[in-house]
Amino acid sequence: MRYSRFFLPTLREVPADAEVISHRLMLRAGMIRRVAAGIYEVLPMGLRVIRKVENIIREEMDRAGALELFMPSILPAELWQETGRWDFYGKELLRVRDRHSRDFCYGPTHEEVFTDLVRREIRSYRQLPLNLYQIQTKFRDEIRPRFGLMRGREFTMKDAYSFDRDLAGAERSYQAMHEAYTAIFARCGLRFRAVEADTGKIGGSLSHEFMVLADTGEDRVVSCAACDYAANLEMAAVAPSEARQGSGPPPDSGLDPEDVQTPGKKTVQEVCQFLGITPQELVKTIVLKGEKGPVAVLVRGDHEVNSVKVRRLVDDETLELADAETVAAVTGAPVGFAGPVGLKVPLYADNALAEMAGFVTGGNADDVHTRGVDLADFRVEAFADLREAVEGDPCPKCGGILTFLRGIEVGHIFYLGTKYSEAMGARFLDESGAERIIEMGCYGIGVGRTAAAAIEQNHDGKGIVWPLPLAPFQVVLLSLDPGKTEVHAVAERLYEELTAGGLEVLFDDREERPGVKFNDADLVGIPLRVTVGGRGVKEGVAEFKERATGEESRVPLDRVPDAVREFVRRQS
């Protein structure tokens, strides 16, 4: 591709509304432009990268036995009403009406349509297992779109759905996707981890997220230094300590609870400072509220409640931090003074509480805390693992030490069970002629997000540093003297040779100063730069520079095509 004929509008200055690195660089490198909040145009340079990601996904999905098809993006309301998600999915679902004022939505995910297709076409166990996928545009009317392609409202996603005759088959399908995903992200040249994950709104019981590791990632990932355990922080189990595992009477301080005035001291830090205690001697009481009513959760002062764990324990997906009015109604005090003694709502305590005695809690009255509290002073429904893991906690699998990483969720796989097949009547006949419900799984990859994550993970002060498999071009060939015929002729010839050899080359034949070309080449991040200029040509060489390492070398002109091919082979 000749740069002079290409559409690659690079930006010297950063548009003010781009915050994260990948967003800024995608704009500056002429990959995308914004049309509306969370909605982007993908320019040729961007598309080339997107296609690279898509093709890797396709190859690995096909290899795993999945079949590509293409579903509509506009979906009739009836399908969504069948599973109840027309109401449940909420405002994120972009709803539209046609001229007959029939309800439709722009698909944010496609379980219903795939299940509908399968229930109409699949009759027999002989037709299973089946894994169908598509790469398609989705729309989720996010509350707050941001970060460019990282979290847009419109985005392209690969979504796959597996259909199996039984649990064992579904697990095999799940495993096959786990392996395919691992292959996909490895082939993209990314550093990533597969982590245990919450199933969230999609539902189901088994789930892994694929996280591209980057300091700028929004998700926190817990990883064991000693074994292969890795989990999303919201899932990371905290093993009860040994003391807890031994039975015996709960510890007792022998003290009686005693109220103390703590005027205006609401936070753990303030209370500790005021009373001269450490957070480990204090118990936080957190009020949560869901469709089943409010509950209170007790955690040690230096720990944080993990609401995903509480939701699972209480079996209430809608549970959220209660608002100030609810807290006041439940505790009789403003936020900051809740305590377990005398509370009328169900109390759940984190395992760490089981070893505590004589601790400080809120006093359920304005400006009052209570000290000398023991477990015997109130009634707990259950002790459980309810807190967030912290760095240094023991690994729940091997006892090793947990470390924290930051990641960007680029893929998510779920075992769905029969949630959708049952609601929509997707059944088949087994060998014995008995009617059975299809077991399902679903598997997503954010295509644009994968490209963005690759940038978050691979960039420097000058721009993008593409891993070769995702790079829009493999080589950028700079002609430093496009006007001077002898030198430029050499560049032209090299361009022909490289292109003829099947390489993807961007040929910078523009009438620009060298500095402009160098900087643009660095910005757009093409892995190998080949410079043809007066100096080198005089000596019969072209200059190679690797974007990632900065390593430079001089290559005789007649060896250039081979050397480039060698580079490409080495990198892929």
Added chain:
RNA sequence: CGGGAUGUGGCGCAGCCUGGUAGCGCGCAUGGUUCGGGACCAUGAGGCCGUGGGUUCAAAUCCCACCAUCCCGACCA
């Protein structure tokens, strides 16, 4: 939906407080000189000052409303 902020040529910004001819840098066009890490000189094109209302002789500037965008918070590929 809360909290914070911003809307001025394509991009980045100043001007607004203290109303009175719309400016700077980059980019773009033309000509010339340059030419190995974002050149220089000259000339030029390009702006409903987010939208609507109001105050005023006069509004980018003051007031009100709306819209849009961005940032911080509640489980998303």
